[in-house]
Amino acid sequence: MTRLARHGAALLGGQLWNWHPLQGGDLAQTLLVYLNDGRRVVVKNGPDPRVEAAMLRALGQTGAPVPDVLAVDEDALVLQYLPADGPLATCWGELGRVLAQVHTGRPPDGATRYGWGTDYALGTVAVPNAWTDTWPRFWAERRIGIHLEHVGIDLARQLERLMHRLPELLPATPPPSLLHGDLWGGNVLVHARRVTGLIDPCCCYGHAEVDLATAGVFDRPPAAFFMAHGPLEAGYEARFAIYRLWIALVHLRLFGATYRPLVAHYLDGAGVG
Known part of the structure; x- marks a missing residue:
């Protein structure tokens, strides 16, 4: 170091x-x-x-x-260096407003497409970001399908079933918003009851609900968080499970079998458990 x-x-x-x-x-x-x-x-x-x-x-x-x-x-x-000595519990509403700002970002060319200009990684787990023209295809190929060879045959079969259903579960062409991509409490800096910074991004352009969903993997955002961002659309519960599943799969691969129950929980929430 x-x-x-x-x-x-x-x-x-x-x-x-x-x-x-x-x-x-x-x-x-x-x-x-x-x-x-x-x-x-x-x-x-x-x-x-x-x-x-x-x-x-x-x-x-x-x-x-x-x-x-x-x-x-x-x-x-x-x-x-930004100060970060406060709890997120004091400013969930502000974080919702900050995310609403983030989600005004659009792809550089203004086109309706999903991805990022380069691939990335979370630790040893590759995060491919090649552009697609539909959102279900991006999530299937870039966020779910990449794990099939790494999780065992039974779980891979469940993931494949989910991938086939994504066109009916996710919006085809939502506005491609800039996403933080790995949003949880540890990646939000807070000082004096204010959000002072977002850190450790894993950005792409996609459905804005991704950040709203992943914020709830390890934390429990209150209603003020969602209200500050904007009203949730009908059926968000299943979509949240699908988006949270990606985070659970990454943790399963990085940190081992203790995350398998979390993966199973989100598969159940998506209706394929």
């Missing part, structure tokens, strides 16, 4: 004074780095720092709060 801290300092043209790890770090090393000139910054590595930097910039262009990208290369991303 000292090597990463030194590299981050060098990218800013400074010298390392001290550093310590920040909370999290399951999928990347993330450090708070102090420079000799008094600056403090966040330095992290990851599967592709340049892609993460582009995602943060896209989020920021919507007006949503994100840390500024100070420097980046193929080995490290250096970010503005």
Whole structure:
């Protein structure tokens, strides 16, 4: 980690004074780095720092709060340090409003299509993002089908059944909104009862309900969160299960069988358990 801290300092043209790890770090090393000139910054590595930097910039262009990208290369991303010492419980409503801003983002060419300009990864799990013209195809091929070879034959068969049903369960061509893509409480910075930043994105353009759904995998967003974003459309419960299933599958592959019951729960919610 000292090597990463030194590299981050060098990218800013400074010298390392001290550093310590920040909370999290399951999928990347993330450090708070102090420079000799008094600056403090966040330095992290990851599967592709340049892609993460582009995602943060896209989020920021919507007006949503994100840390500024100070420097980046193929080995490290250096970010503005933002205070984060408050609980998300105090500002779920504000997070709903922030997400509404994020979801105003549209694909650069303005076309109705779904994906992102480059592939990405969550740890060792690939996240393909090649563009598709329909949303059910994107979710089937890029978020569910990629796991078939990694989860065992019985679960793979259930996933295949779900994939075949997605055209009837998901909207064909919803407005392609910019998505954070990995939204949960640990990726939201809070200070003084305000959302100070969204971090660790896994962006693509897709159905806005994805972020609303994934926020509830590890947390329990109150009604104020959903009301602040906007009214939910009929049938959202099954769609939420489908969107949360992707997060559960990623965790199953990264962290093992303890996440299998969560996968089964969301398959039941989607009607294929």
